[in-house]
Every structure is written in structure tokens, then in C-alpha cells.
Amino acid sequence: xxxxxxxxxxxxxxxxxxxxxxxxxxxxxxxxxxxxxxxxxxxxxxxxxxxxxxxxxxxxxxxxxxxxxxxxxxxxxxxxxxxxxxxxxxxxxxxxxxxxxxxxxxxxxxxxxxxxxxxxxxxxxxxxxxxxxxxxxxxxxxxxxxxxxxxxxxxxxxxxxxxxxxxxxxxxxxxxxxxxxxxxxxxxxxxxxxxxxxxxxxxxxxxxxxxxxxxxxxxxxxxxxxxxxxxxxxxxxxxxxxxxxxxxxxxxxxxxxxxxxxxxxxxxxxxxxxxxxxxxxxxxxxxxxxxxxxxxxxxxxxxxxxxxxxxxxxxxxxxxxxxxxxxxxxxxxxxxxxxxxxxxxxx
Amino acid sequence: xxxxxxxxxxxxxxxxxxxxxxxxxxxxxxxxxxxxxxxxxxxxxxxxxxxxxxxxxxxxxxxxxxxxxxxxxxxxxxxxxxxxxxxxxxxxxxxxxxxxxxxxxxxxxxxxxxxxxxxxxxxxxxxxxxxxxxxxxxxxxxxxxxxxxxxxxxxxxxxxxxxxxxxxxxxxxxxxxxxxxxxxxxxxxxxxxxxxxxxxxxxxxxxxxxxxxxxxxxxxxxxxxxxxxxxxxxxxxxxxxxxxxxxxxxxxxxxxxxxxxxxxxxxxxxxxxxxxxxxxxxxxxxxxxxxxxxxxxxxxxxxxxxxxxxxxxxxxxxxxxxxxxxxxxx
Numbered sequence: 001x002x003x004x005x006x007x008x009x010x011x012x013x014x015x016x017x018x019x020x021x022x023x024x025x026x027x028x029x030x031x032x033x034x035x036x037x038x039x040x041x042x043x044x045x046x047x048x049x050x051x052x053x054x055x056x057x058x059x060x061x062x063x064x065x066x067x068x069x070x071x072x073x074x075x076x077x078x079x080x081x082x083x084x085x086x087x088x089x090x091x092x093x094x095x096x097x098x099x100x101x102x103x104x105x106x107x108x109x110x111x112x113x114x115x116x117x118x119x120x121x122x123x124x125x126x127x128x129x130x131x132x133x134x135x136x137x138x139x140x141x142x143x144x145x146x147x148x149x150x151x152x153x154x155x156x157x158x159x160x161x162x163x164x165x166x167x168x169x170x171x172x173x174x175x176x177x178x179x180x181x182x183x184x185x186x187x188x189x190x191x192x193x194x195x196x197x198x199x200x201x202x203x204x205x206x207x208x209x210x211x212x213x214x215x216x217x218x219x220x221x222x223x224x225x226x227x228x229x230x231x232x233x234x235x236x237x238x239x240x241x242x243x244x245x246x247x248x249x250x251x252x253x254x255x256x257x258x259x260x261x262x263x264x265x266x267x268x269x270x271x272x273x274x275x276x277x278x279x280x281x282x283x284x285x286x287x288x289x290x291x292x293x294x295x296x297x298x299x300x301x302x303x304x305x306x307x308x309x310x311x312x313x314x315x316x317x318x319x320x321x322x323x324x325x326x327x328x329x330x331x332x333x334x335x336x337x338x339x340x341x342x343x344x345x346x347x
Numbered sequence: 348x349x350x351x352x353x354x355x356x357x358x359x360x361x362x363x364x365x366x367x368x369x370x371x372x373x374x375x376x377x378x379x380x381x382x383x384x385x386x387x388x389x390x391x392x393x394x395x396x397x398x399x400x401x402x403x404x405x406x407x408x409x410x411x412x413x414x415x416x417x418x419x420x421x422x423x424x425x426x427x428x429x430x431x432x433x434x435x436x437x438x439x440x441x442x443x444x445x446x447x448x449x450x451x452x453x454x455x456x457x458x459x460x461x462x463x464x465x466x467x468x469x470x471x472x473x474x475x476x477x478x479x480x481x482x483x484x485x486x487x488x489x490x491x492x493x494x495x496x497x498x499x500x501x502x503x504x505x506x507x508x509x510x511x512x513x514x515x516x517x518x519x520x521x522x523x524x525x526x527x528x529x530x531x532x533x534x535x536x537x538x539x540x541x542x543x544x545x546x547x548x549x550x551x552x553x554x555x556x557x558x559x560x561x562x563x564x565x566x567x568x569x570x571x572x573x574x575x576x577x578x579x580x581x582x583x584x585x586x587x588x589x590x591x592x593x594x595x596x597x598x599x600x601x602x603x604x605x606x607x608x609x610x611x612x613x614x615x616x617x618x619x620x621x622x623x624x625x626x627x628x629x630x631x632x633x634x635x636x637x638x639x640x641x642x643x644x645x646x647x648x649x650x651x652x653x654x655x656x657x658x659x660x661x662x663x664x665x666x667x668x669x670x671x672x673x674x675x676x677x
Contacts (some may be wrong), residue, residue, distance in 0.1 A: 076574055109576035122567040127589040136585070188575070245628040 024051035025195050025228035026075065031088035033070050033079065033252075040301045044070040044083070046252045050326075052196065052330065057222060057229040059260065061236060061275070063297055067252040068232045072198045075230070076113055093195050110137045114194035118201040120181035124173035130184045131157065131169030137191045156187040161217060179210035186217065193225060200232045214308050215242050236275055240264055245337075247311030248272045251298055251308035254327055258338030268330040268340035271309045307342070319343045380593075383669040390665020396658035411444035415625050424641055433647040437634065442647050448625035449648060452537075453655070456620075457606040459541045460548050461599045464606075467545075468552025469595065473583060475553070476560035487557070490550045498547050499612055506543035506618045512540050522565040533624040540619050544609045552598055559591045593670035597663055604659030611652055627652045 033045035051060045060068045073079050075090060077097055090097050093112050097105060114137075117123035124133060134156055135149035144152065150169065156167035160183040173181055182202060189197060199218065203211040208263040219242060222229055231243055239246050239260060246263050248256040248271065256269040267273040274293040295312040304310070312318040320343055330338040331345055384390050385626040412431075413419075419439035427434045433442035475486035493501070505555060514535055521529035528534050563569060563586075595663050611628030613619030620626035634644030 078570065078573055106578065107575040109574055111576075113474075113573045115571070117567055117571055119567060123571040125568045125572075125586050127592075128586070136572070136577070140575065140577055140581070177524070187572070192575075 004041055004248055008074070014347060015075055024053045024091075024149075024215065025093055026050070026052040026230065026308075027089075028071075028075070029089045029091075030097040031071070031090060032072050032076065032086045033067070033083060034086045035083045037082075037301070042300045043086075043303070044252050044300060045074065047327075048088070048247075048249075048252075050247055050254070050257070052230055053230040054195070054228050055222060055226045056245065057219070057243045059246040060230060060232045060240035060249060061234065061239050061246055062249035065297060065300075068234075068249060070252075072230065072232055074116065075196070075198060076115060107141070110141045110194065111192040112194060113196040113198065114188055114189040114192065116189045116197065116199040116202045119205050120178070120185040121173065121205075122239050123185055124181060124188075126173055128172075129170045130173055130176065131171075133189055134184065134187045141192050153187075153191070156191055157184070160184070160187045160190070160221075162187075162211075177182075177313060179213060181218065182206060182210075182214055186221070188212075190221060194227055196230065197222075197227045198230045198232070201234070203238065204233070204235070211238075217295040218242065236264070247277065251303060252300055253308065253341065255309065255342070256330075256338075256340045257327070258330065262338050268338065268345055269309075269342045270313045270315050270344075274312075288346055315344055317343065380666075380669040384665050385391025387665040387668060389661040390669070393658040393661030393663075393665065395655060397662060400450055400454065400655055400658075401473060403447055404454045407444075408450050409448040410580075411447050413441035413444045415440065415444040415448040416623065417441070417444075423606045424637070424644075426641070427643055434641075434643045436630075436644055442630075442644070445487070445625045445630060445652055446627070449627040449630060450651070450655075452620055452624060452626050453607045453610055453652075456537060456540055456544075456610045457603050459537075460544045460606040460609075461603045463541070463545045464548035464602060465552050465595060465599050467549040468554075469556050469588075469591070471549065472553040473560050473591075475588065476557045476564065477583075477649055483557075486553075493547060493550050494554075499609070502609060502613060502675055503549050503616060503618055505546050506539055506613060509542060510535075510539045510618075513542065534619055536619065536621040536624060538615055540610055543605060543613070548602060548606065551602060552595065555598055556591055559594060560587060563587055563590055574582065580670070597667045597670060600659060600666055601663035604656040604663070605651065607659075608656055 009296055021167075028050045031045055031048040032043065035042040035044055035145060044071070048067070048071060050058065053271050060071060070079070070083070073083075074085055074093070075097075077090075077100075079085070085098060092108065095108075097108065100108070124130060131150065131153045135144070136150055138144045138149040139146075142149075150179040154165045154169050157168055162168050162180055162183050168176075168180075168184075173184070175183060182205075186202070197218075202218070203214050206214060215238065218229065218231075221227070231239070232241060243260050245258065247254050248263065248269065256263055256267065256272045264276060265271060267276060271293070278292045293312055298304070298308055298311065304321070306319075306321040306323055307316070307325055310316040312338045313320065323343075324342045325343045325345075327339045327341040328345070330340045384394075407415075419441075421433065421439070422435050423439045424437055425431050425435040425439075431441050433446060435441055436445070451521055451539060471486060475483045478486075500677075506555065517529045517538070520526070568577050569582060569586060577585075582632065611626065611631070612621055614626040615632045616626030617632065620629055630648040631645050631652075634641070634648075638644070639647050
């Protein structure tokens with residue numbers, strides 16, 4: 001048999017219990033990613049630290065260009081040229097991936113870490129039947145023959161909720177609906193039973209109802225496989241629904257991290273508050289000061305010395321312009337791991 | 348729903364909803380392409396002519412009423428008649444038989460040129476796009492350089508310049524191997540023509556493949572395959588090549604006709620296929636001196652060449668429409 005992620009014997013709760021004991025699947029320390037350009041060095045990611053345990057879903061949220069996708073690509077060591085990891089460490093399943101050879105890293109992509117892309121239409125090859133694309137990693141990593149890989153791919157198609165998987169196996173991506181395509185994409189990512197699943201805005205291109213189904217599917221698959229999930233999105237609603245913990249990013253830095261419930265009910269960073277205020281319009285909570293955050297995120301070349309959000313921050317004081325606040329305990333006493341990078345945290 | 352209902356062919360395209368026909372069965376990329384090609388009359392006409400040419404070339408010896416080299420001194424410069432349907436030339440050779448053999452020459456040469464051009468172009472283009480940087484710049488520079496020269500001039504130059512060298516090579520190969528065909532003058536002239544045109548013909552596919560690979564490389568599914576731990580070679584063979592294949596087929600079809608024209612042009616100039624061999628270009632050249640009194644000497648091979656090249660052009664255009672994913676859902 002294939003050593004696929006075993007479904008039986010795992011209850012959703014077991015992972016939560018296990019997670020506390022286990023070492024994190026993904027352990028990122030002070031990650032700094034830079035892109036040398038003609039105008040200067042762009043620091044796309046600056047000092048990101050995060051841990052994701054098995055069975056945990058961590059949300060990475062922020063505006064476009066805040067470094068979410070850069071983070072995802074660096075976890076797979078697939079940064080586009082000329083991007084490079086300038087500092088920090090990434091430990092995946094106990095191995096420091098920055099020290100691995102390209103060949104060893106290829107061996108991890110698929111079985112250890114896999115990615116769900118935003119647009120399944122472009123992430124699936126238009127000239128290859130969808131089933132074959134699901135079978136592809138099985139043939140690459142597990143050395144399965146055509147027949148065994150086919151059988152497993154059909155099984156996976158069924159697992160991600162695609163009806164009539166036998167027939168669907170031979171179809172092309174343009175014959176799938178948007179939601180089905182995304183499911184197929186998820187099946188591709190899951191085929192080798194990865195320990196870490198990175199989902200880069202997988203529901204952004206979908207209808208709201210389909211979005212719901214995909215989120216449910218991701219949660220179910222997390223429950224059955226016990227994979228650690230990094231969920232990247234700009235949609236705080238999705239984070240609230242799916243993620244146990246959240247990292248709010250701004251201009252390449254984490255500005256606030258903590259349990260989602262804590263962060264979203266009592267945001268300690270004005271940016272988080274602004275993000276929530278500008279999206280959760282139907283909650284009726286109008287006490288937050290902003291409906292939209294004025295201004296634009298800064299250019300990542302020569303960032304100001306102070307807090308990157310200071311120019312847009314309604315609460316900024318002089319200290320904010322002069323020095324950059326570190327990510328430290330929010331000091332609200334309720335959650336130990338609620339951290340924020342803001343000079344006003346005690347206030 | 349009763350899918351077995353037979354829709355009369357004449358009303359199905361407009362009458363039945365397009366979606367109904369589509370929904371019945373899954374149509375792959377190639378099914379879809381074939382469907383569209385079939386409904387393009389020019390393309391189908393081109394294909395028919397091409398298939399006929401292939402059959403005529405393969406069975407030339409069986410179809411031809413005379414040996415193409417057989418000289419009949421009693422029937423010199425005969426106009427078309429029942430005995431010689433395209434007439435005879437100034438050596439009394441049957442023109443129809445020679446046109447058939449010329450078709451074989453044109454087909455063989457064009458096939459060799461198109462295939463080598465496609466393979467070399469594919470390799471060079473893909474390599475250049477992947478290597479990037481200075482290597483890519485150099486390759487583009489060479490491609491542009493070759494394309495700057497008038498192709499026929501360059502082919503003539505290469506043909507004249509390399510013929511003695513290739514002859515020597517064949518001679519020494521013969522000494523080493525003893526294979527009789529290496530002493531065949533016609534064979535060597537074939538090789539020279541293929542080599543000369545092949546030297547120039549790889550640039551178009553190379554350029555196409557390079558630009559295609561550059562754009563495909565940015566597509567997400569390449570990145571997605573990388574993210575599954577695939578080696579670059581796997582990505583090239585399983586994902587890039589199939590995606591480039593469609594436009595390659597179109598280009599090869601179009602270059603096929605081009606190569607035939609080229610071979611005829613070189614032969615017309617007297618530096619292509621040597622006299623005992625039959626070539627449409629050489630036949631036109633030989634007929635030109637008598638074109639006023641015996642126009643059929645030129646018309647027979649000329650019209651054949653024009654029809655075949657036009658047919659290939661039609662076929663290429665139809666393939667282009669059929670294989671272009673952007674025009675798929677029409």
C-alpha cells in the first residue's frame with residue numbers, strides 16, 4: 001500500500017493535544033528576504049519569525065505587497081530571482097532547509113511541503129489531464145507506476161469531493177468549474193501527504209459559496225492528515241473562520257501575532273484595527289475609528305527609520321517616526337502569545 | 348436526456364445548442380483541435396492535396412507510366428497526349444513521371460529540413476530561454492544575424508561552399524564503411540541541399556520556442572510543478588514541450604512549404620539537386636529556355652509546386668486556428 005496520510009485513528013481533537021507536545025513542523029526565525037534592484041535593495045521580508053505545529057492553521061494576513069507570498073515562496077525555497085534569503089533560518093520538519101542542496105530540497109517539495117496556488121486555472125497545465133497532474137508527484141517521489149499512481153489519484157479526487165473521479169481523471173482543467181479546479185489543485189498538493197501545506201489565497205478567485213466549501217475542505221483535510229497549514233490571505237473574514245492563530249503583516253514585517261480570536265476582538269496594533277475596521281462592515285461595530293486606511297503602504301526601498309505604518313497611523317506619536325518598535329507581548333495579560341510591534345501597546 | 352437522438356448534420360451547428368453537443372462527451376485538446384480543423388474547408392483541402400502528394404511520392408515508381416530517366420528519342424518535346432499526359436521534355440523523358448519523382452524529392456528534402464529545423468530550433472530556443480543572461484543574448488544575436496541575410500542568398504552560399512567538403516566526407520565515409528549509397532551523386536546533392544537550407548531554417552523555430560518558453564516559464568503551473576519537487580528536465584519534457592507543441596506543428600507545416608520552395612529555388616539556380624535527380628525547380632529551369640514554344644515544360648512542375656505550397660499554407664493556417672487555445676470555444 002501507499003503510505004498516504006492515514007485517515008483512521010485520528011480525531012480532530014488529537015491534533016490539538018499533540019500539537020502542544022510536538023516540535024513545530026515549520027519554525028522560522030528572523031527571516032529576512034531581499035531583492036537587489038537597480039534602485040537599491042528591497043527588503044521584502046524583515047525579521048519574520050513564526051512557528052506552525054502539526055494540525056494547526058496559521059493565517060498570514062496583510063495587504064498586497066506586504067510580504068505574504070514572499071514568505072510562502074521562501075518556505076519552499078522557490079524565491080524568484082534575484083530574491084535571496086539574507087538572514088534567519090527556516091526549519092521544516094526538523095531540517096534547516098537553507099543548508100540543504102537543491103537536490104535535497106527537491107525531495108522535500110511534495111512530501112514535506114506543498115503549496116495550493118491562488119488561481120487553479122493557471123496553476124494547472126492546460127495540455128495535461130488533471131488526473132495525470134495529481135499522479136505526477138506520486139511518480140516523482142514515491143516511484144509509483146502509472147497504474148498505481150492512477151488509482152491513488154482517483155482516490156484523491158474523491159477525497160477532495162470531486163464526484164465521478166474515474167471520469168474526471170482524464171479530463172482537462174478547462175472542463176472543470178472554478179471550484180472543482182481548486183479542489184483538483186488541492187488534490188495535487190495533498191498527493192504526497194505533505195507535513196506542511198501552504199495555501200496562497202486559494203479562495204480569492206472563487207465565489208463566496210464555493211469559497212465556503214473550499215475552506216471546509218481545507219479544515220477537513222487538516223483534521224484527517226494532521227498537516228500544518230499556513231493560510232495566506234488578505235481577507236480577515238476567512239482568517240477569523242479558519243485560523244487558530246494569525247500573523248498580521250505590514251511592509252515585510254509582522255506587526256501583530258496571536259490567537260485569532262484575541263487579535264481580532266482586541267487588536268493591539270492600529271493597523272490590525274484599521275484592517276478589521278475596513279472589512280467587517282456588517283458586524284455593526286462602528287466604534288473603530290477607520291473604515292478605510294488612508295494612504296498607501298510604503299515603498300520597500302529605504303523604509304523610514306521608525307514604524308513603517310506611522311505615516312498612515314491615526315495614533316502616531318513622535319517616537320513612532322524615530323524608532324522601530326519590536327514585536328513584544330501585547331501586555332493585555334489575557335494571552336501570553338499575543339504580541340504586537342507598537343509603541344502604544346501599554347496604552 | 349436522450350443523447351442518442353440523431354441530430355441531422357445540416358442543422359446541428361446552428362440548430363442544436365452548442366453546449367449540448369459539448370456536454371455529451373469530454374473533448375480533449377486534440378479532439379477539439381481536430382473538430383475545428385475538420386470544419387475548415389481550406390485546411391481540409393490542403394490536407395487532401397498533401398496526402399495525395401505523399402501517396403504519389405511513396406508510390407511514384409508504381410504510378411509513373413515510364414521510368415523518369417528513360418529517354419525516348421522518338422518522342423522529344425511532345426505536347427500532352429494520351430501516351431504522355433504532361434508531354435515529354437527535350438530528352439524525350441515523360442514529364443508526368445518526372446513530376447512524380449520531383450514530388451518525392453521535394454517531400455524528402457522538405458521533411459528532412461523541417462524536422463531538423465524543428466529539432467534544432469526547439470533545443471536552441473529552449474536552451475537559450477532557460478540559460479538567460481549573456482548566453483541568451485548571444486543566441487538571439489546569432490539568430491538575428493542569420494535572419495538578416497536574404498535566405499536564398501545564404502542558402503546558395505552555404506550550398507556552394509560546403510558541397511566539396513560534404514563530397515569529401517562522403518568519400519572518406521565510403522572508404523571506411525563501403526556503403527554504396529555514399530557514392531551516389533544524387534544522394535550527396537540531397538545532403539548538400541538539406542544542409543544548406545537546414546542551416547538557415549532553424550532560426551524561425553528557435554525564435555518561436557524561445558519566446559514561448561520565456562512566457563510559459565512565468566506561468567503558474569511551471570512554478571506549481573517546481574513546488575512539487577520536479578527536476579527541470581521533467582518540467583521541460585512533461586510541461587513545456589506539450590505546451591509548445593501546438594505552435595511547433597503549425598510552424599513545421601508552414602516551413603514545409605517554404606522548404607519545398609527553397610529546394611526548387613536552389614535547383615532552379617543550378618546549385619540544388621543535380622541533373623539526374625528530378626526536382627521541380629530544376630525542371631522549371633530546364634524548361635525556361637523553351638517556355639515560349641513549349642510552355643507545358645514549365646507549367647507542369649510549376650503548377651504542381653504552386654498547388655502543393657498553397658495547400659501547405661492553407662493547412663498551416665487551419666492548424667493555427669485549430670491549435671490556438673484562445674480561439675477554442677468558438
